[in-house]
Amino acid sequence: MSYERLPLEYRMSSGRLRLLITMILLATPAALLPVLTIEEIPTGIRTVVSLAVVALFGWLVYGSRRCATTADIKAIGVRGFFRRRRVAWEDVQDIRAELNPAAALQSAAPTYITFVYGRDGRKLQLPYVDDQHVSMEREMALLLDIWTELRGDDWAPDARAAVLIDRRNARQAALLSGMSWAMLGFLPLIAIMLVPLFTDLPEGLESLLSPWAVMGVGLPLIFVLTALASYRRSLRNL
Incomplete structure (x- = not known):
């Protein structure tokens, strides 16, 4: 029986953990150096900040081993x-x-x-x-x-849970789709922004193609429209 192998525990690999601890040990002196070398900092504050930095990095090591x-x-x-x-x-x-x-x-x-x-x-x-x-x-x-x-x-599948799971996955897929399309639309939007530099346009149209308008409206619009389209498509397929 598979359950006879319990308990199970999956941790960070020893190689990655050693690398993380090494990076933390190297970062600790670098973080403390400005505090210890600036003479204008009062001794009390220097001590408190130093202890806080050491405690933080120590907690990171402990937490990484614990997770x-x-x-x-x-x-x-x-x-x-x-x-x-x-x-x-x-x-x-x-x-x-x-x-x-x-x-x-x-x-x-x-x-x-x-x-x-x-x-x-x-x-x-x-x-x-x-x-x-x-x-x-x-x-x-x-x-x-x-x-x-x-x-x-x-045991039997929970029908309500299945609906919640599908909708949650649909929302997450929609967010990823929106972000992907927004990233893909970044360069075309930059090209649109450059049009007024090479072409004489009516004043109203030129203001619409300003960087603030193109990026401030264009990117959010691409994100929202593609995310909504993805979400609705996912719901139809449920």
Whole structure:
């Protein structure tokens, strides 16, 4: 039985953790240097600020070591910097591996990340259950097997939760679509802004093509229209 492998804990890889700790150790003296070298700063303030900086960086190290995805016989959850969140196995509606939108902008970001969906329709990201820390195929199969075994024989999908999940995903897809189209529209809008520099236009039209008007109205308009179109299209497909 897969649940016999519980408890499970997914943490930051040791290599990444060492790199993070090294960066924090290097950043601490750099942050303290201005405070310690400026003579005009009173000794009391210097001491308080220095202790605060050391405490902050120490807390970052502690928090990075503490953060994890956990799974036991009762629930799957996340232990974060500030709090713990858990979803009982019988309340889990799905566990999914999804494309990470940040991967398009950050080369070091994982391509696939994992979410657990609860009965309230919200999704909770499972840190370190991604394609940079684990074998996604193996760990996803394990978590799905554990969920199937522990959710109870009388478990059934919650229809209301399914609607909430679909609508939440539709909203998130709409936001991503709007941002993508706004980014794609940036260069064409710049080209439109340059038109008055090379062409004589009526005064009214020239004011409409001013940078403030084009960027202040054009970008938000592209975002809103494409996001709404994406959201309505997603709702029709539900």
